[in-house]
Amino acid sequence: MKILIVEDERELLDAISVSLKKEHFVIENATDFYTAHEKMLLYDYDCILLDIMLPNGNGLQLLKHLKETGKSGNVIIISAKDSLDDKLKGLELGADDYLTKPFHIAELNARIKAVIRRNRSNGKDTVEVGNVALDLNNRTFFVDKEAVALNRKEFDILNYFLFNKNRLVTKGALAEHVWGDNIDQVDNFDFIYYQIKNLRKKLNQANAEIEIEAVYGIGYKLIEK
Amino acid sequence: MKLLNKSLLHLSLWMFMIIGVWSVFFYFNMLNEIKESVDEGLENYKRQIIYSVEKDPSLLKKTNFDEGFFAIRELSEEKSLRGKDTYIDTLMYMQDADDQELELEPVRLLATAFKSNDRFYELKIINSMVEEDDLVKELFREALVLYLVLIAAIIFINSFILKRLWKPFYLLLNQLKDYRVGSSDKLPQAPTNTKEFNDLQQAVTILLQRTIETYRQQKEFIGNASHELQTPLAIATNKLELFVEKAGLNAEQAGNISEVLDIIGRMVRLNKSLLLLTKIENRQFFNNRPVSLNKVVHQSIGDLEELAAFRNIEISVQETAEMLVTADNALAQIVVSNLLRNAVFHNINYGSVAVFITEKSIQVVNTGIAQALDHQKLFSRFYKSEGHSQGSGLGLAIVKAVCDLYGFSLQYHYDEKKHIFEVKSS
Numbered sequence: 001m002k003i004l005i006v007e008d009e010r011e012l013l014d015a016i017s018v019s020l021k022k023e024h025f026v027i028e029n030a031t032d033f034y035t036a037h038e039k040m041l042l043y044d045y046d047c048i049l050l051d052i053m054l055p056n057g058n059g060l061q062l063l064k065h066l067k068e069t070g071k072s073g074n075v076i077i078i079s080a081k082d083s084l085d086d087k088l089k090g091l092e093l094g095a096d097d098y099l100t101k102p103f104h105i106a107e108l109n110a111r112i113k114a115v116i117r118r119n120r121s122n123g124k125d126t127v128e129v130g131n132v133a134l135d136l137n138n139r140t141f142f143v144d145k146e147a148v149a150l151n152r153k154e155f156d157i158l159n160y161f162l163f164n165k166n167r168l169v170t171k172g173a174l175a176e177h178v179w180g181d182n183i184d185q186v187d188n189f190d191f192i193y194y195q196i197k198n199l200r201k202k203l204n205q206a207n208a209e210i211e212i213e214a215v216y217g218i219g220y221k222l223i224e225k
Numbered sequence: 226m227k228l229l230n231k232s233l234l235h236l237s238l239w240m241f242m243i244i245g246v247w248s249v250f251f252y253f254n255m256l257n258e259i260k261e262s263v264d265e266g267l268e269n270y271k272r273q274i275i276y277s278v279e280k281d282p283s284l285l286k287k288t289n290f291d292e293g294f295f296a297i298r299e300l301s302e303e304k305s306l307r308g309k310d311t312y313i314d315t316l317m318y319m320q321d322a323d324d325q326e327l328e329l330e331p332v333r334l335l336a337t338a339f340k341s342n343d344r345f346y347e348l349k350i351i352n353s354m355v356e357e358d359d360l361v362k363e364l365f366r367e368a369l370v371l372y373l374v375l376i377a378a379i380i381f382i383n384s385f386i387l388k389r390l391w392k393p394f395y396l397l398l399n400q401l402k403d404y405r406v407g408s409s410d411k412l413p414q415a416p417t418n419t420k421e422f423n424d425l426q427q428a429v430t431i432l433l434q435r436t437i438e439t440y441r442q443q444k445e446f447i448g449n450a451s452h453e454l455q456t457p458l459a460i461a462t463n464k465l466e467l468f469v470e471k472a473g474l475n476a477e478q479a480g481n482i483s484e485v486l487d488i489i490g491r492m493v494r495l496n497k498s499l500l501l502l503t504k505i506e507n508r509q510f511f512n513n514r515p516v517s518l519n520k521v522v523h524q525s526i527g528d529l530e531e532l533a534a535f536r537n538i539e540i541s542v543q544e545t546a547e548m549l550v551t552a553d554n555a556l557a558q559i560v561v562s563n564l565l566r567n568a569v570f571h572n573i574n575y576g577s578v579a580v581f582i583t584e585k586s587i588q589v590v591n592t593g594i595a596q597a598l599d600h601q602k603l604f605s606r607f608y609k610s611e612g613h614s615q616g617s618g619l620g621l622a623i624v625k626a627v628c629d630l631y632g633f634s635l636q637y638h639y640d641e642k643k644h645i646f647e648v649k650s651s
Contacts, residue, residue, distance in 0.1 A: 009456050015463035022470075080455035088512075102459030102493050105466045153531045168470045170483075172490040179528075191535050216479030218469055218486065 001046040001116070002026045006036040006062070007078070008054055012101075016049065019105045020112075022167065033057030040066050045073045047112050050095070052079040060089060067094040074115045078103070104173030110163040127162045130209030130224050134162055143206035153178055154199050161212060161222035170219035196220060228391070229383050237376050244375075248368040252361065260333065263352050264312050267335040270295065270350050271310075275339050278346075285346065290317070295350045305338035305345035319353065331356060393417035397426055404433070406440050407506060448503040451496045458493050462486070491617070498619035502606075505556070505626040516557045518548040519582055525562040526580075529569050538569055539577045546584035550650050556627045563620045564589045564646050571644075586649040597639030604635065624648075 003025045007013045010031070017027040028045075030036035033056035040048065040062060048066075052059040063075055077090045080101040087098045096115045099108065117125055117136075125136040133142045139155055141148050150158065156178045161169060171189050178192070200212055209225045226234075274295055278284050289296050313334050318327040331354040338347050393415040400413030412430055417423060469482055526540055533540050550557065568578040568591035576592035602608045604625040607618040628635040628648060636647045 009460070011460045012456060012463065015460060015467060018467055019463065080452055080459075100497075101455045102462050105463050151531060152527075168466065170466060170469075170486055172486055173466075176490075191532050194535055195531070215469070216474065216476060216483065218479055218483040 002028065002043070003112070004028045004030065004036075004039055004043075004045045004048045004073075006030045006049065006054065006059065007051045008032060009051075015105075016108065019108070023109060025112075031055075033062065036062055037065065040071070040073070041069060044071065046116055047074045047076065049108075049112075050075055050077050052077060052081055052090070060093060063090065063093045063095055074119055076111055076115060078108075104170065104176065106160065106164045106167060106169045106173040107177060109167065110160055110177070113163045127159070129162060129165060132203075132208045132210055134159060143203075143208045146206065148202055148206045148208075150199075150202065153195055154202070157195060157199060161220070162210075165222055165224070168215050168219050168221050172219075174219065229387060232387075233379060233383055236379050240372060240375055240379075244368050244372050248364055252364050255360065255364070256355075256357070259355055260312075263333045263354060264335070267312070267333065267350050267352055268310075270352075271335060271337055271348065274348060274350065275341075278339075278341050282341070285341065290349075290351065294352065295348060298347045298349075300338060300345045300347040302345050305340070305347065310335065310337045314354065317351065330354075390419070393419060393422045394425070397422070397429070401429065406433070406436050407444070444503055444506060447499055448507070451500045451503065454492075454496050458489060458496065462489050462493070465489070495617045495619070498617050498623060501559070502619065502623055502626055505623070505630055508630065512553050512555075513551050514554070515549050516552050516554050518550060518557065518561060518587055519544055521557050521561045522565070522580055522582065522587070525558070525565045528562070529565055533569055533578070536569070536572070537575045538572050540569075540580070541577070542580045542582070544582040546582070548582050548584060548587055548650070550631065550633070552627075552631050556630070560624050560627050560648065561587075563624050564648075567620060568593075568644075568646075586647055588645060588647045590643050590645045592642065593644050595642055598637065598644065600637060603637055 001024075003020055005013055005016055005020075005027060007016065007029075008031050013029055013031065017029065020027055025046075028039060028043075030039050033054045036050075036054065036059075037057075050059045050063060054062075059077065059079070063077075066073060066075070075095045076097045076099055077087075077095045078099045078101060090098055096119070097111050099111055117127075127134045127136065131144045133145075134140075134155075135142070136159065139152075141150050141155065141158065157174065160174065160177050171192055175189065175192055178195075196212060203210060203212070210222055211225055212220050212222050215221050274284070278297075285297050285299075287293060287296060288298055313336070315332055315334050316329040317332050319330040319332075332351045333354050335350045336347065337350075338345060340346075396415035397413050400415070403409070404413055412433055413426075415422065415426060417426075465482060465486055469479065469486075474482070522542060526542065529540065565578070565580070568589050571593045572578065572591055573593060578589065578591045581588040581590070599608070604621050606622045608621065609618045625635055627633075632651055634647075634649045634651075636645075636649070638645050638647075
């Protein structure tokens with residue numbers, strides 16, 4: 001699958017593309033308005049990461065052009081501008097998601113996968129790894145076709161991990177995803193730990209072929225057994 | 226004390242003294258004037274009597290004042306030549322219209338000498354004088370009336386003319402009292418042609434403009450700085466996350482990186498909060514529509530449920546009505562969730578959080594540290610209660626900013642070992 005990253009900040013562009021290559025995406029870059037414009041019109045991408053503030057122009061304009069030519073590339077706006085106005089305008093112009101800088105790599109992964117899945121699946125949206133299946137529409141979880149009850153947070157955590165299979169998910173990224181924006185409190189990490197512990201117990205009891213392992217003290221990683 | 230009353234007080238004291246001193250002078254002057262005029266009258270009588278005596282010597286027999294106003298007595302030549310005209314004040318028994326019986330009354334007496342047919346006589350003429358105590362009484366009364374009339378006049382002038390003169394001043398003052406840098410868009414104005422007030426207004430305007438400019442620059446600076454920090458923070462986070470994914474770190478190195486990531490995380494949250502605050506203060510939220518806070522509360526509680534359960538904190542909601550406010554949905558959520566999060570985070574294990582919603586107010590009551598928080602600093606930026614150094618210290622500042630934006634009142638009090646935050650819509 002091909003992804004175009006439109007971002008004028010070199011360092012950030014590199015970091016994103018390194019990460020996405022690990023997910024086996026094919027990556028193309030554009031660091032200014034004209035290059036991005038050309039590439040967007042010439043080729044088809046499964047997903048376009050679009051920065052709004054670009055040299056020579058505005059990312060929202062690119063989005064407009066793209067939609068005018070009838071291309072459907074899934075667009076995720078990544079911007080340092082957390083203004084609601086831009087967010088609404090972007091989504092109105094046909095962007096599929098909006099991610100504010102700075103973000104966690106795990107979050108970006110999850111967003112890209114969600115967007116690609118959403119636009120590809122026809123009503124049915126299930127993530128399957130080994131003998132487990134997570135139904136995103138009905139928010140249900142199956143191991144060997146047997147339903148396993150998860151609470152809301154556990155479901156979100158598992159979903160996040162499945163979108164980041166084999167990747168490190170830091171505690172901070174996890175807390176932010178499951179919790180929302182403003183988690184400043186250390187005791188949240190205890191809570192995350194507690195949730196993971198419960199989740200692991202449930203996975204074990206159901207003989208799931210996935211495992212959440214701790215990575216140093218930094219975070220967790222979901223792997224297939 | 227109001228300026229009006231103060232000036233009145235000063236004026237009345239000075240007026241009292243001036244009128245008092247003036248009355249004393251006036252009294253003595255008046256007395257002198259009366260005596261002079263009486264003396265002139267006596268002098269005149271003297272001439273008439275001496276003239277009459279020439280024609281009617283029988284008058285010389287009138288040796289006392291029985292029924293007249295003069296008395297004649299023979300005198301030795303030596304004595305009469307030595308004598309001069311003398312005026313004296315003395316007392317005599319008289320009966321006035323208002324007296325029941327004879328009373329000693331003040332009289333002016335002229336004693337003189339004259340020669341008639343080579344014989345010398347002493348002549349005493351009297352004229353009744355004003356009664357000094359009557360004069361004093363009368364004068365005191367008049368002075369008092371004058372004083373009261375003057376005070377009344379001053380009050381009248383003060384309340385009508387001065388009030389009108391000071392009107393522009395009070396107009397300006399009231400506008401200044403309501404003026405808030407950053408949220409008031411009109412500078413205080415009070416049209417007047419009084420030079421002093423115009424000067425004052427000009428000085429105030431210049432001062433305010435400078436303050437507004439500084440405020441704007443400061444706001445812009447915070448906004449720009451936070452904004453510019455976003456990308457470097459993004460790079461730092463992502464590079465470190467990628468770095469950790471590479472195998473071959475030992476536990477200590479990983480631990481260090483974990484700490485750095487946490488610290489960057491804190492910076493990110495701080496930065497986001499600052500950006501949000503700037504945005505609220507810049508009024509960049511205009512998507513206002515009716516929002517049911519009840520719904521927002523339930524949604525927020527849903528997000529907090531698991532954490533509260535983890536710490537055995539009981540959350541309850543009591544609604545007597547639906548609280549509808551016109552606000553931006555995202556901001557309403559921020560207010561409610563910040564308050565609820567605080568209530569949970571700053572709680573004790575096995576504590577409680579109770580939410581009360583009425584038509585006009587929402588109250589969040591929670592257990593926590595057994596001590597009231599600092600009312601003064603609670604809502605200011607970067608306030609942190611003891612033992613919570615990890616927080617950004619901006620959560621309540623944001624709540625306050627949103628409340629200010631929409632004109633809600635935000636109150637905190639500590640009652641029966643519970644912390645109570647209350648948002649009231651107007």
